[in-house]
Amino acid sequence: GAVVSQHPSRVICKSGTSVKIECRSLDFQATTMFWYRQFPKQSLMLMATSNEGSKATYEQGVEKDKFLINHASLTLSTLTVTSAHPEDSSFYICSASHYGYTFGSGTRLTVV
């Protein structure tokens, strides 16, 4: 079946630094990918929709300058958390639509 590879699975960074999370569709082309954020014991919150070759569409309340999304190819979308702060610590998950939705394995970001 369709596989979405997400890296890194865990990352710890210092406040003020930037972190890049990658999502790759391994055996299919993903023109659209979705980025979610999940707080502990809560549901998934859609942050943005990433479109290959065009600008991402951000959900209301999500800072586009803070969460930079790039979808440069049909198999790769990246989320960069810029100038990270402790409140950005969360579980970030990407997904791609391909005969349903396939989710990446998630990235646990801890900002110290």
Added chain:
Amino acid sequence: ELKVEQNPLFLSMQEGKNYTIYCNYSTTSDRLYWYRQDPGKSLESLFVLLSNGAVKQEGRLMASLDTKARLSTLHITAAVHDLSATYFCPRTQGGSEKLVFGKGTKLTVNP
């Protein structure tokens, strides 16, 4: 705007018992998905229900969709500990590909 309400939000049950998780939707739509999430992990696809009356079964889990009632159910038969997880039933909104999630149902199956 589509809203997804799951109940119960927390479910603790004994092994061997049966139970049903309910998902209600504020607007009609076609496709419905059921996912399972283990603690600290991502989402694992369980079922895709495409139309009214659809029923799918896999092992001890059976999902159904009633679009007229705006309701989907996930029935658990003879629960086992391995089924302990959080279950989500997102749907797409209108003509969008965006999935809308409810709060999830955290299931704990006790020995």
